[in-house]
Amino acid sequence: MAKHWVAPRFGGSEVLELVDTEVPEPGPGEVTIDVRAAGVNPADTKHVRQGDPADLPVPIGYEVAGVLSTVGPDTEIASGGGAVGDEVLAFRVSGGWAERITVPAADVFAKPAALGFAEAANLLLAATTAADMIRVTRAEGRDTVVVHGASGAVGVSLLQLLRPLGTRVIGTASERNADTVRRFGGEWVAYGDGLEARIRDRAPDGVDVALDCVGTDEAVDVSLALVADRSRIVTIAAPGRAQSDGIRAVGGAQPESAAFRDSVRQRLIDLAGAGELEVPVARTFPLAEALAAVHLLESQHPGGKLALLP
Structure with missing residues (x-):
């Protein structure tokens, strides 16, 4: 079991709940990440204001950084290779506000050593x-x-x-x-x-x-x-x-934009790793205090990116 933020019903940030969830073992083409930092973005809560009730509960969070804990059979991450213990970042994923997450390996990239976890978790969106x-x-x-x-x-x-x-x-x-x-x-x-x-x-x-x-x-x-x-x-x-x-x-929901954004992920990671694309981080919060992070973000004056640290 792992802690995981979800929206059990549609609404604003007040509907979000921290729950225990089973994290599935990764199959072919999947990996499991022990999350060290999760990015906090306006889109995380914007997209649970309304929708199809069949999609509930909605997992929250689109980008994370962490360490590979399990790699599915015959699987490589998007940047190549990938072994247990490797530091990685992932975008676009579903349910990143979590202690652990199983995601498609195609959305996972090696984290540059020059980037901290909080910076890496806030780079790509x-x-x-x-x-x-x-x-x-x-x-x-x-x-x-x-x-x-x-x-x-x-x-x-x-x-x-x-x-x-x-x-x-x-x-x-x-x-x-x-x-x-x-x-x-x-x-x-x-x-x-x-x-x-x-x-x-x-x-x-x-x-x-x-x-x-x-x-x-x-x-x-x-x-x-x-x-x-x-x-x-x-x-x-x-x-x-x-x-x-x-x-x-x-x-990001537009097909043309989504395809382009996916195509430039590695280039942007390389720029960040070379020090040519900085991610200013204003503050970090424990995972359990995600709502405090959301409230600061909604004030529109956070002074930089925010990250949740499981």
């Missing part, structure tokens, strides 16, 4: 989302790009992935997070009244791409005012505005 946003907007070195919410997890990944392209990036954030935007290569601009004018002052020759990580009307409205080609505006948080205003919205 944000970084694959950022890479997907760059893909759909075709952002490249000659572009001027605005990133709304540049100090958040996806925003920080965007800043780091855009930097080697030579792209000029203007990042919106609060004043308290200005140094974070600058640290990762962005030019900070405060959001709030007058945002469009402040960005135009920074970029009098225009803005080519807008990447929205926050979903506010301000972010979408300013993006529409600044970027002429609506196919080069993408949001991960305002699907309604995307539909009504003709901009792009991406999410």
